[in-house]
Amino acid sequence: MAQQERAIRTRKIILEAAAATFDEHGYESTTIAEILERAEVTKGALYFHFPSKGDLARGVLAAAVTTEGVRPHALKLQELADTLLLLAYRLPREPMLSAALRIAVDPQARRQFGTAWPDWAELMAGFLREAKARGEVLAHTDEEEVGRMIVSTWTGVRVVTEGLPGTYDLPGEIALLLRLLLAAVATPAVLPRLDISAARAAHLYDDMPARRAEVAESAPRGISG
Amino acid sequence: MAQQERAIRTRKIILEAAAATFDEHGYESTTIAEILERAEVTKGALYFHFPSKGDLARGVLAAAVTTEGVRPHALKLQELADTLLLLAYRLPREPMLSAALRIAVDPQARRQFGTAWPDWAELMAGFLREAKARGEVLAHTDEEEVGRMIVSTWTGVRVVTEGLPGTYDLPGEIALLLRLLLAAVATPAVLPRLDISAARAAHLYDDMPARRAEVAESAPRGISG
Incomplete structure (x- = not known):
């Protein structure tokens, strides 16, 4: 063992x-x-x-395909948003995630290994199907299409934010993206109940079990340590 | 001369x-x-x-920053959509456009030369400001933010569409993106009046003066040719 x-x-x-x-x-x-x-x-x-x-x-x-740190919520769309906000917060902190995106964006490496994009798109479509079953999503929404668009647009915000002059932070930009996209997808009753902000991303990250363990490990220990 | x-x-x-x-x-x-x-x-x-x-x-x-082929329209949002639809249609046909995107996405080349993204974002913000002045855009819309999001998401759809298995065509995917984004931006009276489709992209392309000249040049000529 x-x-x-x-x-x-x-x-x-x-x-x-x-x-x-x-x-x-x-x-x-x-x-x-x-x-x-x-x-x-x-x-x-x-x-x-x-x-x-x-x-x-x-x-x-x-x-790199992970929902680690996302907790169950009464609104499935909040879980979807949390997954994407948390990813934005973790990306600059975890080379495993940014390396995966770098491989996916590089045409040569992509031809050899493919990308995690289809898995991500399916994960998003799954969230949207559950959200629709609960009445959180407008009836005309196509879950596959929107799932694919979420992955495409998230990736684009990451790539462009990195290349723009100025200091845009990724969680803030992803929050902006989600507010735009979900305005076109969520029912009017659900939309104002969603918490989509960079502050939420930071909060979710600090609450991750792995992160808590890391903080505990680096803290000064007592005599018994 | x-x-x-x-x-x-x-x-x-x-x-x-x-x-x-x-x-x-x-x-x-x-x-x-x-x-x-x-x-x-x-x-x-x-x-x-x-x-x-x-x-x-x-x-x-x-x-590569171009509105060539986009014609004046009663709705400024239609001109914005036309610019992005036409770009999607021209991109696989014009190496000048795809090379520019490849340079922008490559971190090394980007560090040396920058990208056309800030220029594109400003072009989009300009369309949105004019659209807002004409009452086509919801009052709470931030033109700079949405302009930046349009560039980011357009780029992401291009990058991911190319990397996904299956045969997604770029104009169709960009039409999908625009329908999502503009649903969150356009006023209810304007939204149904917008024509956002891959078919419109093809039509705009065939109507471009440069394209017409090319077709005329390659057509069989008469005895006088």
């Missing part, structure tokens, strides 16, 4: 090192040597978990 | 060859030799118009 736990942790360390290196230099320019140096593991350990650089890219992409 | 015309045409040929090569291989991988070969001009002619590869990239970016 301890051995298995160690293997899981090693795998995670390698994947995080790969993500950080892909994120900095792009997939093509990254070498296995750089990942080894950053991960501080042996070549054998790396190749045991990931036989090729492509397996590392696929591992990063698979890890 | 004839000499000046020839210089303008040579400049255009070089810029189009550069755009096509950037579009295929990316800015970094493109060599001046490839551009020369495609343009079929002398090295002297190329360097006369564009002293460096960077000047070619800047030339491509500058040429």
Whole structure:
């Protein structure tokens, strides 16, 4: 059991090192040597978990579709918004997420590994179907189309925000996007009940179990620590 | 005069060859030799118009912000929609446009040359300000914010549509995007009067003067031709 736990942790360390290196230099320019140096593991350990650089890219992409930190809410549309706000807040803080987006946006890497976009679009369509069943969404809404548009527009806001001069913060820009999109999708009774703001993104992030554990770990310990 | 015309045409040929090569291989991988070969001009002619590869990239970016083919309309929001629909239709047909987007999305090239995004955002905000003055836009709309969101989301739809499996066509996807966004922006009286469809994009394209000239040129000529 301890051995298995160690293997899981090693795998995670390698994947995080790969993500950080892909994120900095792009997939093509990254070498296995750089990942080894950053991960501080042996070549054998790396190749045991990931036989090729492509397996590392696929591992990063698979890890990036996540609703971690999103909690159940009376309104399904709030859960949808929370997923996207939280992602915006986590992205600049977690190389695993930004590396996945960088791979998806790079045409060459994308041809080799595909993207997580279809998975994200399906996740969004699922939220919208549940929201519609509960009467939160206007009847003429096409869940597949809107789900796809959410993924496209979220990605565009990320790409363009990064490239614009000035200091736009991603959670604020995603909140703006969601307010526009959901105005065209939510029923009039539900719309004013939604909380869509950068402040909510920060709050959700601080409440994530993983984040709490991290804060606890870095806090000064008592004599017994 | 004839000499000046020839210089303008040579400049255009070089810029189009550069755009096509950037579009295929990316800015970094493109060599001046490839551009020369495609343009079929002398090295002297190329360097006369564009002293460096960077000047070619800047030339491509500058040429890509365009409302060519958009005609005056009673509704300013229709002109805004037409600009974006027409762009979607022209993009896969004109390397100058897709090369500009490829440069903008590539983080390395973007750091060197910037993007046309601020110019596009200002163009959109201008349409929205005029539309608001005419009562076409809801009073609480922030023209700068919505202008920026239009550019971001348009870009995202382009990037993601290209990367999704399946055969989504860009004008259709942009029409979908515009119907969502304008539902949150246009006044109830104006919204149903807007024509937002892929068919309109094709129609606008076929009516462009440049396109008409091209069709006329390629048509079989009479004895006098």
